[in-house]
Amino acid sequence: MSKPNVTRVKQTSGSTSISSLLYSQKIAPYVFVLPFIISFSVFFAYPVVSAFIMSFQEIVPGSSKFIGFDNYKELWNPTFFKAIKNSTVYTALTLLLLIPIPLVLAAFLNSKVMIFKNFFRSTLFIPALTSVVVAGTIFRLAFGELDGSLMNTFITALGLEKQRWLGDRWLGLMTLLILACWRWMGINMLYFMAGLQNISKEVYESAEIDGANTWKKFTNITVPLLKPITIYVFTISIYGGYAMFTESYMLWSGNRSPKDIGLTMVGYLYRSGWEQNNLGLGAAVGIVLLAITFIITFVQLNLFGLFKKEE
Amino acid sequence: MRKKSLSLLSVSLVMTLALSACGGNNANNTANNAGKATNEGSGNTAPTTAKATKVEFWTFQQLHAEFYTEMVKRWNAANPDKTIELVANVSPYDDVHNKLLVALQSGSGAPDFADIEISKFPNYIKGEPQLLPLNDIIDPELDNLVKARFDIYAKEGNYYGIDYHVGASVIYYNKEILDKAGVNADDIKTWDDFAKAGKVVLDKTGIPMTTLETSEQWSMWLQTAQLPSKDDLLKADGTPNLDGPEVTQVMKWQQEQMKSGVAVGAPGGFHHAEEYFGFMGKGGAASVWMPLWYMGRFTDSMPDLKGKMVIRPMPAWSAGEPRSAGMGGTATVITNQTKSEDIVKQFLSFAKLSKEGSLATWTILGFDPLRSDVWNDPAMKATNKFTEYFGSNIFDVLTEVKDEIEGINIGEKTPQVIDAIKTQSNVRILLDNEDTEKVLKDVNSGLK
Numbered sequence: 001m002s003k004p005n006v007t008r009v010k011q012t013s014g015s016t017s018i019s020s021l022l023y024s025q026k027i028a029p030y031v032f033v034l035p036f037i038i039s040f041s042v043f044f045a046y047p048v049v050s051a052f053i054m055s056f057q058e059i060v061p062g063s064s065k066f067i068g069f070d071n072y073k074e075l076w077n078p079t080f081f082k083a084i085k086n087s088t089v090y091t092a093l094t095l096l097l098l099i100p101i102p103l104v105l106a107a108f109l110n111s112k113v114m115i116f117k118n119f120f121r122s123t124l125f126i127p128a129l130t131s132v133v134v135a136g137t138i139f140r141l142a143f144g145e146l147d148g149s150l151m152n153t154f155i156t157a158l159g160l161e162k163q164r165w166l167g168d169r170w171l172g173l174m175t176l177l178i179l180a181c182w183r184w185m186g187i188n189m190l191y192f193m194a195g196l197q198n199i200s201k202e203v204y205e206s207a208e209i210d211g212a213n214t215w216k217k218f219t220n221i222t223v224p225l226l227k228p229i230t231i232y233v234f235t236i237s238i239y240g241g242y243a244m245f246t247e248s249y250m251l252w253s254g255n256r257s258p259k260d261i262g263l264t265m266v267g268y269l270y271r272s273g274w275e276q277n278n279l280g281l282g283a284a285v286g287i288v289l290l291a292i293t294f295i296i297t298f299v300q301l302n303l304f305g306l307f308k309k310e311e
Numbered sequence: 312m313r314k315k316s317l318s319l320l321s322v323s324l325v326m327t328l329a330l331s332a333c334g335g336n337n338a339n340n341t342a343n344n345a346g347k348a349t350n351e352g353s354g355n356t357a358p359t360t361a362k363a364t365k366v367e368f369w370t371f372q373q374l375h376a377e378f379y380t381e382m383v384k385r386w387n388a389a390n391p392d393k394t395i396e397l398v399a400n401v402s403p404y405d406d407v408h409n410k411l412l413v414a415l416q417s418g419s420g421a422p423d424f425a426d427i428e429i430s431k432f433p434n435y436i437k438g439e440p441q442l443l444p445l446n447d448i449i450d451p452e453l454d455n456l457v458k459a460r461f462d463i464y465a466k467e468g469n470y471y472g473i474d475y476h477v478g479a480s481v482i483y484y485n486k487e488i489l490d491k492a493g494v495n496a497d498d499i500k501t502w503d504d505f506a507k508a509g510k511v512v513l514d515k516t517g518i519p520m521t522t523l524e525t526s527e528q529w530s531m532w533l534q535t536a537q538l539p540s541k542d543d544l545l546k547a548d549g550t551p552n553l554d555g556p557e558v559t560q561v562m563k564w565q566q567e568q569m570k571s572g573v574a575v576g577a578p579g580g581f582h583h584a585e586e587y588f589g590f591m592g593k594g595g596a597a598s599v600w601m602p603l604w605y606m607g608r609f610t611d612s613m614p615d616l617k618g619k620m621v622i623r624p625m626p627a628w629s630a631g632e633p634r635s636a637g638m639g640g641t642a643t644v645i646t647n648q649t650k651s652e653d654i655v656k657q658f659l660s661f662a663k664l665s666k667e668g669s670l671a672t673w674t675i676l677g678f679d680p681l682r683s684d685v686w687n688d689p690a691m692k693a694t695n696k697f698t699e700y701f702g703s704n705i706f707d708v709l710t711e712v713k714d715e716i717e718g719i720n721i722g723e724k725t726p727q728v729i730d731a732i733k734t735q736s737n738v739r740i741l742l743d744n745e746d747t748e749k750v751l752k753d754v755n756s757g758l759k
Contacts, residue, residue: 277412
């Protein structure tokens with residue numbers, strides 16, 4: 001194999017210097033990443049910086065002033081701790097449910113013996129396309145407290161007591177989790193299926209020749225080779241869990257869950273920032289939320305060894 | 312070191328990816344939580360002439376937009392030299408309040424005039440209000456107006472908003488159920504009578520006498536506000552008053568009714584929940600006390616009760632005490648960003664404070680007008696969908712309690728206090744049966 005010749009442009013006139021600029025290998029990468037850098041700085045970096053500044057201010061029209069750490073001191077209250085706890089429990093449980101289950105489902109849907117593959121693929125994915133508002137409203141009615149609600153009809157038919165689904169801490173959390181699974185299962189499955197397409201058939205074939213059964217193939221080939229995808233799904237799920245707000249807001253038709261059983265961190269941000277017009281406090285909540293997700297993600301990526309040198 | 316910063320950068324990049332991946336998580340389109348019908352982004356534009364002044368109006372309530380559209384028509388007919396072209400934007404409840412807050416905070420993008428709901432109002436008069444004082448149009452008319460309804464939108468002697476209605480609270484009885492139990496609504500004078508009658512209704516029909524909101528404030532706020540005391544959810548000086556004698560008395564009484572089965576928690580938690588409409592519409596409870604504007608929820612969401620409901624003054628806490636309170640409401644405000652201050656003020660005065668405008672709030676919206684001098688006007692006897700539903704005595708009830716409509720205290724702490732009621736005190740007292748005084752002390756101490 002001979003190397004392709006790199007043609008050198010001789011600088012003889014102005015036009016060629018422009019073309020040399022256009023073909024410059026030094027500048028090209030910057031041009032290509034520019035759109036991302038611009039959108040990142042406008043829509044992410046700038047808001048984060050200004051939220052950080054706002055979190056040290058008391059913001060009232062006409063007279064905003066710096067008040068040091070007062071907003072952060074005010075955060076030291078039971079409601080905020082409750083919000084952190086709710087968000088953390090919710091995130092942990094969504095991780096437990098929304099990683100293994102979609103992974104197994106993806107493996108099923110990827111296998112040769114599975115029937116109705118396309119039907120299942122689409123039905124599992126459709127919920128992700130619905131609006132959270134619509135889904136939340138439907139779930140709220142399905143999990144209503146009256147005898148006639150869908151869930152109460154079910155369990156009374158099974159001979160159990162009717163429940164106030166959205167009135168009890170664990171039942172309310174369960175409803176949120178069911179809603180989350182129903183919505184995100186298809187998306188996470190899609191990620192895993194994309195990953196599965198990339199695992200070459202030869203690996204499985206050689207494993208079969210060595211006498212590996214389906215379970216062995218799944219645990220020793222599929223799971224380890226899907227690790228990069230799993231890390232990605234894990235990371236966005238952590239973020240998604242902590243950023244959850246709309247689901248809870250719709251389920252209780254507002255920030256009004258009994259004893260704040262459905263109050264999430266973003267819900268608390270919304271309540272203090274908007275509902276009580278205390279944007280400084282809201283910004284402080286946002287900064288704490290950012291710090292928490294940042295630390296957790298960092299620790300998790302370290303554990304997974306994302307930053308280790310490739311061996 | 313470089314590796315560290317690189318890894319930090321990569322984490323932040325992952326975050327950004329995550330941000331875009333979960334992009335569906337915005338609350339922009341959350342339906343409003345107060346059960347108010349909304350109709351997104353419909354612009355009602357009134358007919359115009361060549362030199363009409365263009366004014367923009369924001370609201371969360373389609374009916375209000377229709378009201379102003381109609382009033383602009385009348386204004387233009389009466390003032391051909393000062394015509395107005397109205398652009399009314401209706402968006403969901405939370406949306407419109409948030410957008411307005413940002414527009415006023417940042418000093419650009421606000422409409423000429425807008426609606427602000429009472430529980431959000433204190434948010435807009437923090438610091439320097441970015442709204443125009445309306446004293447020059449309110450003061451001349453004040454003798455004929457229900458003054459308490461203007462005080463709630465005032466700060467340091469300036470009036471910033473004009474409501475649509477008095478919001479007089481009344482009690483709605485399901486006459487069919489009361490008749491079955493042999494109870495006469497007119498014999499119920501006090502809350503004690505109400506509790507006794509409730510026992511009779513429960514024993515004879517098995518139906519609870521009433522529902523109490525567990526995740527909203529109306530049930531307890533109405534009963535607290537009607538007390539003759541100057542304090543209600545807030546003290547007169549604006550400090551939270553949940554552990555005061557007024558709220559304590561009301562919540563103790565409510566807890567008793569829950570225990571005896573006379574009252575049940577409103578299905579869905581509040582009187583605007585779909586579940587509640589379904590429950591009440593099927594005759595699930597014999598009564599409910601809400602402000603007069605709640606009539607519209609009956610006509611729109613509980614059509615089956617047509618002809619069965621009657622409206623009466625609320626029972627008093629003891630004989631001779633007030634039987635109503637002015638409750639809830641939405642104020643129309645003029646922002647400081649308007650370019651046509653004079654004409655908007657004149658129009659607002661015409662649309663809401665004049666006799667004609669006040670009558671129109673009844674004929675178009677079915678609200679109890681702010682001008683008490685029109686309540687006896689023959690026009691108030693005209694039939695509309697409300698008189699067809701509840702009978703023609705609506706204004707007789709109002710004139711009966713005309714001098715007993717207690718005001719409420721609204722202040723910067725109001726949104727916080729209401730959040731605490733929605734999420735803490737009501738649930739713990741009414742559903743979990745905790746000790747009333749202890750809960751109220753506990754909750755109030757958390758409201759700095």
